[in-house]
Amino acid sequence: MQIHAYAAHQAKDKLAPWDYQKPDLKPNDVEVKISHCGICHSDIHLIDDDWKMSRFPLVPGHEVVGTVTQTGSAVTLLKSGDRVGIGWQSGSCGTCEWCLSGQDNMCSKAQPTCVGRHGGFADSIITSERFAFKLPDNLESENAAPLLCAGVTVFSPYRLYQVKEGMKVAVLGIGGLGHLAVQFANKLGFETTAISGSPDKATEAKDLGAHHFLLNSDPAELKSKANSFDFILTTVSASLDWMPYMNMLRPNGKLCFVGATGGNITVPTGLLLGRQKSICGSNIGGVKVMNEMLEFAAKHQVVAKTEVMPMNQVNDAIEKVRHNQARYRMVLETGDK
Numbered sequence: 001m002q003i004h005a006y007a008a009h010q011a012k013d014k015l016a017p018w019d020y021q022k023p024d025l026k027p028n029d030v031e032v033k034i035s036h037c038g039i040c041h042s043d044i045h046l047i048d049d050d051w052k053m054s055r056f057p058l059v060p061g062h063e064v065v066g067t068v069t070q071t072g073s074a075v076t077l078l079k080s081g082d083r084v085g086i087g088w089q090s091g092s093c094g095t096c097e098w099c100l101s102g103q104d105n106m107c108s109k110a111q112p113t114c115v116g117r118h119g120g121f122a123d124s125i126i127t128s129e130r131f132a133f134k135l136p137d138n139l140e141s142e143n144a145a146p147l148l149c150a151g152v153t154v155f156s157p158y159r160l161y162q163v164k165e166g167m168k169v170a171v172l173g174i175g176g177l178g179h180l181a182v183q184f185a186n187k188l189g190f191e192t193t194a195i196s197g198s199p200d201k202a203t204e205a206k207d208l209g210a211h212h213f214l215l216n217s218d219p220a221e222l223k224s225k226a227n228s229f230d231f232i233l234t235t236v237s238a239s240l241d242w243m244p245y246m247n248m249l250r251p252n253g254k255l256c257f258v259g260a261t262g263g264n265i266t267v268p269t270g271l272l273l274g275r276q277k278s279i280c281g282s283n284i285g286g287v288k289v290m291n292e293m294l295e296f297a298a299k300h301q302v303v304a305k306t307e308v309m310p311m312n313q314v315n316d317a318i319e320k321v322r323h324n325q326a327r328y329r330m331v332l333e334t335g336d337k
């Protein structure tokens with residue numbers, strides 16, 4: 001049996017139809033027939049080999065939604081017909097302290113879905129049952145797909161750093177990640193501020209649940225918000241001057257990175273010591289927080305705003321992501337339900 005996929009054959013290539021031999025199911029594997037797959041900025045980084053970890057032919061796609069069609073001999077968590085989602089991670093050792101505490105994303109043997117294995121721009125995918133998450137019924141597949149990477153990426157830090165109801169939280173960047181981060185922040189009961197460089201995002205940010213809007217292209221506006229936030233989640237990929245953001249933190253406040261800026265950050269150590277501020281990051285999320293996020297999103301109807309295109313137009317959809325034209329996430333559909 002062949003899996004029909006779209007692959008890049010070298011760095012920065014356009015994707016082309018490409019078939020590969022379906023691997024045999026290991027005892028704990030499931031085969032999933034794909035209906036939808038979101039496009040994440042990390043897919044573009046993989047296609048371009050920006051992180052020098054890509055292996056070609058490369059089938060991107062790690063915001064996968066589909067239906068289980070086959071189960072390995074030892075599978076207990078899923079059955080044929082279950083609708084599941086698959087994110088950035090597709091494997092881990094399962095036995096280390098991180099895996100056993102549900103933080104599989106910190107496992108030293110963590111396996112990404114699209115590195116050394118083939119991702120979700122395809123009609124099917126095979127993965128371990130531990131990393132195929134059953135989707136609540138009231139999440140539509142096309143809106144749920146981006147939750148598998150973008151959603152967990154922004155939900156997990158709120159849990160990891162114990163951001164509590166009533167705290168003052170700012171989300172920097174209102175794009176694919178930020179539009180979900182604002183929705184989660186509102187529904188988690190945080191006093192939520194959206195920070196963006198585009199004044200035209202103000203109305204949308206408030207519709208998503210932001211109580212306040214801050215324009216970061218105006219240094220005076222940032223300065224006026226000194227000592228205002230307990231937690232600033234930065235979702236942007238640009239490398240900024242981070243001092244205004246450090247100054248906007250209250251005592252014990254945290255500046256948390258989920259957007260890969262590729263830059264360095266330099267701050268006076270006195271600021272960390274004197275006001276007990278910290279700089280931190282968060283990397284996708286483990287199995288435990290993924291399940292919690294999906295349940296929370298279903299209960300509170302946190303959904304990604306998506307633009308859907310047929311999978312055979314994958315290159316056009318990728319161009320939209322490259323040029324930041326997606327509002328807010330591109331999702332490919334195969335036509336299979």
Ligand SMILES: [Zn+2]
Nearest residue numbers: 040042149150
């Ligand atoms: Zn991603």
Ligand SMILES: [Zn+2]
Nearest residue numbers: 093096099107
């Ligand atoms: Zn492990």
